[in-house]
Each structure stands twice: as structure tokens, then as C-alpha cells.
Amino acid sequence: AYKRLVSNSGSPCPFCQKIIDQGDIPFTDNFVNLGENLQVQVNGKTQVMQFNYEPIRDGVVHVNCRCSYQLVIH
Numbered sequence: 827a828y829k830r831l832v833s834n835s836g837s838p839c840p841f842c843q844k845i846i847d848q849g850d851i852p853f854t855d856n857f858v859n860l861g862e863n864l865q866v867q868v869n870g871k872t873q874v875m876q877f878n879y880e881p882i883r884d885g886v887v888h889v890n891c892r893c894s895y896q897l898v899i900h
Contacts, residue, residue, distance in 0.1 A: 827853040828898040831885055835892035840866040841875050842893050845882070850898050857895075858882040 828850040831842065838846060841864050845857050858864060860881045865874050875888070885894035 828900060829853050829895045830898055831857055831887075831893055832896045833893050838893060839888070839891075840868050840873070842887050842891065845887065846893075850900075853897070856881040856883050857885070857887070 829852075830850045831845045831848070833842060833846065844864055844866055848857070851857065858877045858881060860877060860879075863874050863876050865872060867873075885891070887893055
């Protein structure tokens with residue numbers, strides 16, 4: 827079993843889009859592990875989000891996030 831991050835808003839933020847672009851991952855894996863950082867380019871500037879509170883397992887990446895995960899059976 828696998829999972830993928832999906833946007834329920836249709837216009838995910840750059841950080842969520844980066845996770846969405848990872849594609850399917852094993853169901854028991856985290857989308858982002860505790861202590862990892864995500865780095866994206868926005869309008870030519872580098873932005874970094876630190877994940878120092880909890881790992882991202884089930885789709886809620888940040889405050890007001892409209893993403894969730896979708897179960898995928900291959």
C-alpha cells in the first residue's frame with residue numbers, strides 16, 4: 827500500500843507542491859520526517875520550512891493546510 831499527498835484546494839502552496847511532486851510513497855513512511863527541512867524557490871528566492879514539531883504523516887503540512895493523503899493500492 828502507498829499514499830500520496832493531494833491538494834483539496836486545487837492551488838497548493840510551494841511546500842505542499844514539492845511533497846505532491848514526490849508521488850507515491852510507502853504507506854508507513856512519513857511525507858516529511860521530524861527534523862527535516864523543505865526548500866523551495868518562490869519568485870527567485872529560496873524559502874525553507876523546518877519540520878521541528880512533528881513528522882508529516884497524513885497530509886496536514888502547515889497551519890490552514892488544505893491537503894490530505896490518498897491511499898493507493900498498486
